[in-house]
Amino acid sequence: MERMSPSGRCSSGELPIPNNALAVDLGCTTDENGYVVVDSMKRTTVSGVWAIGNVTSMRSNMSMAITDGVVVAVDCTTVLLDRDWNATN
Numbered sequence: 001m002e003r004m005s006p007s008g009r010c011s012s013g014e015l016p017i018p019n020n021a022l023a024v025d026l027g028c029t030t031d032e033n034g035y036v037v038v039d040s041m042k043r044t045t046v047s048g049v050w051a052i053g054n055v056t057s058m059r060s061n062m063s064m065a066i067t068d069g070v071v072v073a074v075d076c077t078t079v080l081l082d083r084d085w086n087a088t089n
C-alpha cells in the first residue's frame with residue numbers, strides 16, 4: 001500500500017514479515033501471515049518451545065516483547081518445577 005502525505009512524500013505500508021525460520025524448523029505451527037501460534041503462556045504447538053515478540057504478532061513492540069519474556073520465564077520455571085501454576089493460582 002502506498003500513501004501520499006500532505007507534504008507530497010510517498011511512503012510504503014508493507015506488512016512486516018515475521019522471521020520465523022527457526023520456529024518453522026522446530027515444527028511450530030504458524031498462522032496464515034507466518035506468525036508463530038502461541039497460547040496465553042507463549043507456548044508454541046511444539047512441547048518445550050516458547051515464542052515471544054515480533055515473531056508472534058504484528059502488533060508487538062518493545063514493551064510487549066519484554067512482557068512476553070517475563071511470561072515465558074515464569075512458565076518455563078513452572079514447567080521445570082513440574083507443577084501446574086494455573087491450578088494453584
Ligand SMILES: Cc1cc2nc3c(=O)[nH]c(=O)nc-3n(C[C@H](O)[C@H](O)[C@H](O)COP(=O)(O)OP(=O)(O)OC[C@H]3O[C@@H](n4cnc5c(N)ncnc54)[C@H](O)[C@@H]3O)c2cc1C
Nearest residue numbers: 019020021022023052053054055060061062063064065066
Ligand atoms: C525502525 C524500528 C523502530 C522501532 N521503534 C520502536 C519504538 O520506538 N518503541 C517500541 O516499543 N518498539 C519499536 N520497534 C519495535 C521493536 O523494535 C520490536 O517490537 C522489538 O524489538 C521486538 O523484539 P523481539 O525480541 O521480538 O525481536 P527482535 O528485537 O527483532 O530480536 C530477535 C532477535 O533474534 C535473532 N534471530 C532471529 N532468528 C534467529 C535464529 N534463527 N537464530 C538466532 N537468532 C535469531 C535476531 O537476529 C534478533 O537479534 C521498532 C522497530 C523498528 C524496526
